[in-house]
Amino acid sequence: MKIEPIKIFQQKRPVIVSGPCSAETEEQTLETCRRVAATGKVDILRAGIWKPRTRPNSFEGIGSEGLKWMRKAKEETGLPISVEVANFNHVFEALKADVDILWIGARTTVNPFSVQEIANALEGTDATVFVKNPINADLELWTGALERLNRAGVTKLGMIHRGFAQHGNSIYRNEPKWQLAVEMKLRFPDIPMLCDPSHIAGNRELLQPISQQALDMDYEGLMIESHIDPENAWSDKQQQVTPEQLDEILNELTIRRPEVPDIELNEKLKHLRRQIDMVDDDLLELLGNRMKIAEEIGEVKKEKGVTILQTNRWEEIIEKASAKGKLQGLSERFMIRYLNAIHQESIDHQNEVMNRSELEEE
């Protein structure tokens, strides 16, 4: 892919994008943008003009009218503006209104037809486009969207990590699944990664720690929703903060660097990393042994005609291992993920043993 740098990302780190979830009224849009700009910490303004809402009875955006307000905000503050686009007409309208950066929302990245339509609309322009991760944890869709845009000649691309929908209880509105965003950073090292803690958290309290984590993982920017009166926002009210609260969140962030020219520190890190590598080797060897035992169990079960899955036994393992994990300072969340991964791999090994012997017997 031919990627060109986006100027602001070469000048500042982290790049901060902020503004309301939705442009609601001229007053609310302009006043939010003015106060956000007054913090002196924000580089790009944002507002949703067309809102892809999950349920039809929610506010679905003010429409093109809001573009005029954003344009005014740009003139007044001197800051570039960004809006979400989801179809050909949005792109046309946004470019006509001198919008500097377009972003593709999570509900659009999932749909290759929509992404292609946007890419076609952008052909021959010099647009900068940020692509949010798709709602579901599918890196190929996220990658595909970047490729479609790039094929249409869009070279100034960014990625926004806004978390992934999940079923059931979670402290997050959208699970961050950090390792997926990190994988995208590895796939596309030249494309800046922004974190959107607002849509990951779904509440104000978690904005700070999620933003800090993103910076600690070497993200290039943050997109945080702000509103002059969050309690009365027409969309996403639990997660929006006032421009002044945004200022505080940004003030509290510690900016760390990926490398430091400190010999003593680097030596210490090298030593600790060597230890980690050795522990990892041991863990892999132990896991290999565990799977060999699982295979032997598979042989025995096959011989006696017993099913692979025995719920009682598995429940017993979970209970014992979770208690032991707790003593080791391992979180319950991790233990469940760890045990499930091990269990799945054991089942796969046993399955293979059973099927293999069946074939051999024929």
Ligand code: PEP
């Ligand atoms: C938004 O940024 O307001 C938005 C709709 O986000 P997402 O596409 O991540 O849900």
Ligand code: MN
């Ligand atoms: Mn929102």
